[in-house]
Amino acid sequence: MDILNSLFTNLYDWLAATIHSLLAGLGLTKDAESAIVAAIMGLIVVTVILLWMVLMVLILIWLERKNAARVQDRVGPNRVGPWGLLQPVADTVKMFIKEDIIPTNADKLVHTLAPIVTMAPAVLAFAVIPWGKGMFPADLNIGVLWVVAVGSIGTLGIFMAGYGSNNKFSLLGGMRGVAQAVSYEIPQVLTIVTIVLMTGTMSLVKIVESQGGWGGLQWYIFAFPVGPIAFVVFYLSSLAEVNRTPFDIPEGESEIVAGHHTEYSGMKWGLFYLAEYFNFFLVCCLGAILFFGGWQGPGFLPGYVWFILKVYFLIWVGMWIRMTWPRFRVDQLMGFAWKVLVPIALLNILLAGLRFDLFSLLRMMGLIS
Amino acid sequence: MLDRYGIIALFALMAVIFPAIPLLLSWVIHPKKPNQSKLSTYECGLEFEDFPEHVQEVWVQFRVQYYIFALIFVVFAIEVVFLYPWAVAYNALGLFALVEMFIFLGILFVALAYAWRKNLLEWV
Amino acid sequence: MTADLFLINVAFYVVGAIALVGALIAVTAQNILRAALGLIVSFIGVAGVYFVLEAEFLGVVQILIYVGAIAVLILFAVMLTRGLMRGTGSAYNTQWMGAAFIALILFLLLGVVALGTRWNVVPRQVGDDVIPQIGTELMTTYLLPFEARSLLLLAVLVGAIVIARE
Numbered sequence: 001m002d003i004l005n006s007l008f009t010n011l012y013d014w015l016a017a018t019i020h021s022l023l024a025g026l027g028l029t030k031d032a033e034s035a036i037v038a039a040i041m042g043l044i045v046v047t048v049i050l051l052w053m054v055l056m057v058l059i060l061i062w063l064e065r066k067n068a069a070r071v072q073d074r075v076g077p078n079r080v081g082p083w084g085l086l087q088p089v090a091d092t093v094k095m096f097i098k099e100d101i102i103p104t105n106a107d108k109l110v111h112t113l114a115p116i117v118t119m120a121p122a123v124l125a126f127a128v129i130p131w132g133k134g135m136f137p138a139d140l141n142i143g144v145l146w147v148v149a150v151g152s153i154g155t156l157g158i159f160m161a162g163y164g165s166n167n168k169f170s171l172l173g174g175m176r177g178v179a180q181a182v183s184y185e186i187p188q189v190l191t192i193v194t195i196v197l198m199t200g201t202m203s204l205v206k207i208v209e210s211q212g213g214w215g216g217l218q219w220y221i222f223a224f225p226v227g228p229i230a231f232v233v234f235y236l237s238s239l240a241e242v243n244r245t246p247f248d249i250p251e252g253e254s255e256i257v258a259g260h261h262t263e264y265s266g267m268k269w270g271l272f273y274l275a276e277y278f279n280f281f282l283v284c285c286l287g288a289i290l291f292f293g294g295w296q297g298p299g300f301l302p303g304y305v306w307f308i309l310k311v312y313f314l315i316w317v318g319m320w321i322r323m324t325w326p327r328f329r330v331d332q333l334m335g336f337a338w339k340v341l342v343p344i345a346l347l348n349i350l351l352a353g354l355r356f357d358l359f360s361l362l363r364m365m366g367l368i369s
Numbered sequence: 370m371l372d373r374y375g376i377i378a379l380f381a382l383m384a385v386i387f388p389a390i391p392l393l394l395s396w397v398i399h400p401k402k403p404n405q406s407k408l409s410t411y412e413c414g415l416e417f418e419d420f421p422e423h424v425q426e427v428w429v430q431f432r433v434q435y436y437i438f439a440l441i442f443v444v445f446a447i448e449v450v451f452l453y454p455w456a457v458a459y460n461a462l463g464l465f466a467l468v469e470m471f472i473f474l475g476i477l478f479v480a481l482a483y484a485w486r487k488n489l490l491e492w493v
Numbered sequence: 494m495t496a497d498l499f500l501i502n503v504a505f506y507v508v509g510a511i512a513l514v515g516a517l518i519a520v521t522a523q524n525i526l527r528a529a530l531g532l533i534v535s536f537i538g539v540a541g542v543y544f545v546l547e548a549e550f551l552g553v554v555q556i557l558i559y560v561g562a563i564a565v566l567i568l569f570a571v572m573l574t575r576g577l578m579r580g581t582g583s584a585y586n587t588q589w590m591g592a593a594f595i596a597l598i599l600f601l602l603l604g605v606v607a608l609g610t611r612w613n614v615v616p617r618q619v620g621d622d623v624i625p626q627i628g629t630e631l632m633t634t635y636l637l638p639f640e641a642r643s644l645l646l647l648a649v650l651v652g653a654i655v656i657a658r659e
Contacts, residue, residue, distance in 0.1 A: 099399050101403070119387070179435055197456045439565050448646070455631060
């Protein structure tokens with residue numbers, strides 16, 4: 001089992017050693033050589049993670065459409081490939097070949113930059129996610145705060161899209177979208193403070209490692225009552241951050257056409273779509289790391305398999321919510337964030353500070369370390 | 370220190386390049402046939418270009434509501450920035466740290482309550 | 494110079510260039526919204542400078558507060574005034590030559606002072622776990638400014654709400 005667990009770390013070490021030996025013949029200085037090896041290995045890691053994420057998003061698109069279909073008592077895509085599995089590929093090809101229409105009098109530069117500004121933070125946040133034991137690109141000691149801060153850059157992309165389209169609906173949708181994203185960021189960040197309180201560090205890797213007790217099942221969601229409350233508030237505010245139903249007023253088709261991406265076609269729209277799925281996957285990864293123990297789990301499966309299972313469980317719950325709940329009105333939306341979620345999150349911090357949770361109780365009674 | 374942030378710099382580079390590649394590829398491939406109705410913005414019924422020039426400026430009636438929400442967000446974001454080092458150092462400090470932080474949070478909760486009472490959290 | 498130091502220098506020049514280009518766009522753009530976006534690029538450049546100087550917590554706070562919160566505030570404020578403004582004027586007024594001259598003098602003065610002073614280099618290394626230290630210091634040495642900060646934020650919020658409602 002240890003061999004499977006450290007499969008990818010061993011692969012990494014072997015590759016690094018191979019590149020070292022390839023460069024040894026060139027006679028460079030010691031640190032120049034290790035810098036070049038680090039750069040090449042870094043590029044490989046980044047590329048692998050990006051390709052993996054693209055694969056995950058393709059699977060997510062298929063999963064969402066099949067799920068929606070089954071909930072609505074129909075079949076879903078089943079023409080393109082077995083069970084419609086190649087449908088996302090067909091969608092991607094379609095996005096590449098569609099014409100890119102920029103409306104007259106639109107600010108061309110802002111219109112083109114908006115999808116890039118929306119997509120870049122989603123990619124950047126994956127730099128700190130640990131996929132398994134020792135499988136992370138970087139272990140920053142500001143880990144959680146990095147994800148939160150970088151995610152807050154994405155809201156600017158929404159605004160740029162709304163403004164750069166020279167369209168009343170887009171502008172309105174863009175401003176509403178920014179107001180919503182900004183309002184739901186506070187409860188999300190406050191619940192993360194609760195987890196940091198219980199762990200004593202902001203590093204994602206250390207947060208996962210601290211959930212290793214009880215044979216890999218000492219997850220923070222079991223730390224009643226602080227854990228579940230924090231998880232519910234975190235999950236709801238994350239769904240609102242990603243603009244998923246029931247919080248998708250900025251892009252609801254019956255409300256405001258398509259909100260900030262009304263005037264986008266072809267690959268630019270494809271990038272917005274991709275960014276939305278990247279962000280959804282990211283918040284489910286974050287939820288799995290903070291509340292469900294990341295890659296920790298009983299020993300019969302390797303760590304990274306547990307992680308993927310937990311992330312897909314959270315994704316499935318998110319899709320289930322999307323298929324069944326009706327959409328919030330825009331005034332209900334803001335009221336819910338500031339009047340309900342923020343006070344609950346603040347109270348939760350008080351409880352966590354007073355050590356009013358199950359783990360601290362057991363620790364006081366001497367049952368766990 | 371450098372090794373960790375080296376990867377971050379690479380990620381930042383790829384974060385800008387990765388969206389740009391499909392855009393470039395698509396720009397090479399897709400047809401470019403603009404015409405009048407394609408280039409007009411999405412409107413129901415009335416033709417935007419039929420109006421006189423000075424009315425054509427896109428302007429949404431800006432409500433001060435948007436600004437208030439952004440303002441409350443700035444205040445709470447600064448509060449959150451103080452919460453994080455406190456949360457990390459909490460294990461080593463005593464009960465007095467909790468009391469101090471709760472005075473801080475209490476004062477900001479008063480700010481939220483003020484906005485609530487003045488009906489500023491409504492989105493009319 | 495070792496490879497590490499070389500890379501750090503390169504990184505510093507890159508983020509400095511980003512900050513400067515952003516500031517230039519912010520000052521010279523005719524369209525006020527593009528100027529605001531240039532300012533945001535400058536904020537990101539400054540955050541990069543903090544990262545290069547190994548003040549990573551400060552860099553992240555810069556991104557979260559400035560790019561995440563204050564940039565949104567500025568953009569909303571720009572949209573608020575756009576309705577009142579008809580037509581975009583030039584970004585320069587008639588006195589720009591005098592202003593540029595004075596700015597150049599100030600820059601030379603600051604440069605001479607910064608390069609000529611013998612800075613008192615503190616021998617203590619900060620180390621890796623600076624964040625718990627920040628937390629502890631906030632609660633002990635800097636407690637009064639910390640609590641005063643919350644009163645300041647309360648005053649800011651109440652004042653801005655009163656002004657905005659009129």
